[in-house]
Amino acid sequence: MTxxxxxxxxxxxxxxxxxxxxxxxxxxxxxxxxxxxxxICRQPNEALMELxxxxxxxxxxxxxxxxxxxxxxxxxxxxxxxxPRVPITAKxxxxxxxxxxxxxxxxxxxxxxxxxGFFDIPVDHLHAAPxxxxxxxxxxxKKPLVVSPDTGGAKVAYAYSQxxxxxxxxxxxxxxxxxxVDAFSVVGDVEGCDVIxxxxxxxxxxxxxxxxKILKEHGAVSVRAAxxxxxxxxxGVERLKADTCMTELVVTDTIPLRDDLTAAGLxxxxxxxxxxxxxxxxxxxxxNDQSVSSLFRY
Numbered sequence: 001m002t003x004x005x006x007x008x009x010x011x012x013x014x015x016x017x018x019x020x021x022x023x024x025x026x027x028x029x030x031x032x033x034x035x036x037x038x039x040i041c042r043q044p045n046e047a048l049m050e051l052x053x054x055x056x057x058x059x060x061x062x063x064x065x066x067x068x069x070x071x072x073x074x075x076x077x078x079x080x081x082x083x084p085r086v087p088i089t090a091k092x093x094x095x096x097x098x099x100x101x102x103x104x105x106x107x108x109x110x111x112x113x114x115x116x117g118f119f120d121i122p123v124d125h126l127h128a129a130p131x132x133x134x135x136x137x138x139x140x141x142k143k144p145l146v147v148s149p150d151t152g153g154a155k156v157a158y159a160y161s162q163x164x165x166x167x168x169x170x171x172x173x174x175x176x177x178x179x180x181v182d183a184f185s186v187v188g189d190v191e192g193c194d195v196i197x198x199x200x201x202x203x204x205x206x207x208x209x210x211x212x213k214i215l216k217e218h219g220a221v222s223v224r225a226a227x228x229x230x231x232x233x234x235x236g237v238e239r240l241k242a243d244t245c246m247t248e249l250v251v252t253d254t255i256p257l258r259d260d261l262t263a264a265g266l267x268x269x270x271x272x273x274x275x276x277x278x279x280x281x282x283x284x285x286x287x288n289d290q291s292v293s294s295l296f297r298y
Contacts, residue, residue: 008045040074059101071254191219
C-alpha cells in the first residue's frame with residue numbers, strides 16, 4: 001500500500017480442521033471501495049477459493065464496490081475448446097468472480113486478450129511493457145533485437161520491437177508434449193545481435209530454453225528473456241539451472257518467486273522488476289473514476 005499512501009486492511013484467513021477456508025474481514029468495509037489483491041498462482045485452487053470467499057465476505061459486509069486485483073490470472077491458458085470434452089476454464093473463473101460479487105477486475109498481461117470478453121463487468125487490462133521497456137532501454141545494448149520464442153507471441157514481440165526501435169525475429173517450434181518443445185528454425189537474422197526474447201509467462205521453460213539454444217546456434221551474441229509471469233514448475237527450475245545460453249532473465253513480481261529459485265545458483269542473471277507502482281496507480285485512478293488508458297503509454 002506504499003504507493004497509495006494507505007494501509008492494508010486487516011483480514012483473518014484460517015483453515016478448519018477438514019481443510020475448508022474461513023475468512024473474516026476485520027476492518028469495517030460498509031460503503032467502502034474495496035480492492036482485493038490476489039494472484040491465482042502457486043496453489044491456484046486454494047488461491048482462487050480464498051479470493052472468491054474474500055469477495056463474498058466484502059459483499060456481505062456491504063462494500064459499495066469490489067475490485068478483484070489479479071496480478072496473475074490463473075487458468076488463463078484454458079481459454080478455448082481445442083479438443084473434444086474439455087472445459088474453457090478461463091471463462092469459468094470469470095463466471096465465478098462475477099457470481100461471488102466482484103464489480104470490476106484489474107489484471108496484467110492476460111495470456112489471451114479475448115479473456116476480457118469472458119466478463120460481463122469492466123476489466124482493466126494492464127501491461128508490464130512500460131516497466132520492462134524502461135529496464136531494457138537502460139541496458140544500452142549495442143545491437144538489440146526482439147525475438148518471439150514462438151509464433152503465438154509474434155504480436156507482443158512486434159509491439160516491443162516498436163517501443164525499443166529494433167528489428168524482429170521469430171523462433172518456430174514444435175511441441176512434443178506438455179513440457180517438451182523442439183525449436184527448429186529462426187525467421188529473421190540474429191547473427192551478431194543482443195537478443196531479447198519476450199513472453200507473457202513461463203512454466204516449464206521448455207520453449208524459452210529451446211529458443212535460447214537455437215538463437216545462440218544462429219550467431220546471437222547474447223540472449224536475454226523478458227517474462228511477465230513466472231509460475232515455474234520443478235521442471236522449469238531444473239531447466240533454468242541447466243541452461244547456459246541465456247545471459248539474463250528479467251521477470252516481474254506479479255507472482256512471488258519460488259524460494260528455491262532465489263537461492264539457486266542460476267547460470268544467468270535474474271532481475272526482478274516491481275509492478276507495484278503500476279498497479280497502485282491504476283487502483284488510485286479506478287477509485288477516483290479517472291482514466292487508466294495513459295498507463296498503457298510507453
